[in-house]
Amino acid sequence: ISKGDAKAVVDWLHGRGLEFYLESNTGLFASENFRERARETMKIYAMNRGKTAEEVAHQEVEDVLHGLVFDGELYRDDLNKISFVLDSYQDHLDSKYAFPQLVANTWGGRGETALFGDLGVKDIDKAHAIEVLLEHLGAKKEDTIAFGDAKIDIPMLEYCAVGVAMGNGGAEILAMADMVTDDVEHDGLYNAFEKLGLLSIQ
Template structure:
C-alpha cells in the first residue's frame, strides 16, 4: 500500500546547520521508487525551498504552515493575507519597534533594521538547535532575503517577527483577532518569535486539501517532525515519527522515535517502516 509521507525540514530532513544527509536523500528517492509519495510540510514559504531540496526528488510541498499546497508542480491551494491585513500588521510592528520579515512565495522581505535587529534572536535560535556558530549573520540564515522590498504586499503567506517579550505576542493576539497568531523558537515565555498567519489555516487543513486532491486516505499518511510546531501534524496523521533530536512533547506524541537527524535518523525510520 503506497503511503503519503510528510516531512518537516529543519531538524528532520536537514540538520540544524542546513546540511542534507546523503542517507536522507537516498531514503526519499528509494521510497518514491517504491511507489510512495513524499512531500515537505513546513513553516517555510516556497521562496525558502532551495534547489538542493527540490533536487532530492519530491512530489510537492505544504508551506507557510499550511497556507500553500503544491503537488506535481500544480498549485492545489494558496491562501494569503489581504493587502489591508498586511498593511495593518506592518504598521503595528513598526509602531511597536519590532523587526520582522514577510514570507511570500516570491521572496522573503525584511523590515528596515532586520539585519542587525534580528541577529541576537536568530543566533539564540541557532544555539538552541545545536548550532552555536558565533559569527553567523542574518544573510547566512537567509541568503536570498530582500532587504529593500515593498512591505505592503498582497502575496504574503505569513509574517514572522522578533519578540521583545512574550507581551508582544499577547498584545498582537488582542490587536489582530482576524489573523492566526502564533509563536516559535520556544514555548510560552521562552519563544523568540511571533507570527501572523491566514485565519483558519493549519498544517492539518492543508493535508486535508492535499489528500482530497490526490484522492488519498488519511489512514495512509506518515508524518516526521522534531519541534513543538510539528505535534499537531503528528497527531493528525495516521502515524507519527519524532526525530531523536526532537523536543520531548514531539516524542510523546509520536508512534516511533528514531535517531537524530545527524545520525541518519530519517533513513533508519524509513527502513524500519518498510518504505525503502
C-alpha cells in the same frame, strides 16, 4: 493576509519597535533594521538546529533567509505570513490579542524555543497542506507519516496515520505522538524510518 490586516500588523510591529520580515509567494521582505536585530537571534536559531558557535560566528541573516529583500514595499496584499523577532514572550501573547483574526505562533529551531513570533492565515496549517497534497496526488491518508518537534506540528501528527515526535520536541507533541524517536541530531529520522520499515537494503 488581507492588505488591511498586513498594514495593521506592520504598523503595530513598528509601533512596538519589533523587527520583522514578510513572507509572500514573490519573496521575503524585511523591515528596516531586521538584519541588525535578527543577527544574534538567527545565530541562536542555527545553533538550536545543530550548528556550532564556530560555524555561525560569521553568519548573516541572509545566510539563513535566502533572497531577503530590504527597502521593499511593506504594505502588501500578497502575504502568507509575518514573522518578527521577539523581545519577550509577551510580544507573542500581545500579538494574539491584537490580531484575533489571524493565527499566532512562535518558532525557534528546536522544540518549543520561542525566538520569533509569527502571524498567518487562520485554518491554513500543515494538516490542511497534507490534505490538499494527498488530493492532488490521489494518495491515501492511511499511507501517511508525519514528523514534528513543536506545538505547531501537532495538527499534522494528528491528521496523518502515524505521528512521530522528534526526541527534541516539546512536552505537548511528545505526549500526543504515536511514536517518539531520537533527537534530530542523533539520527532521529533515520532511526524512525528504520523502525517504521521505510528503509530497505538493495
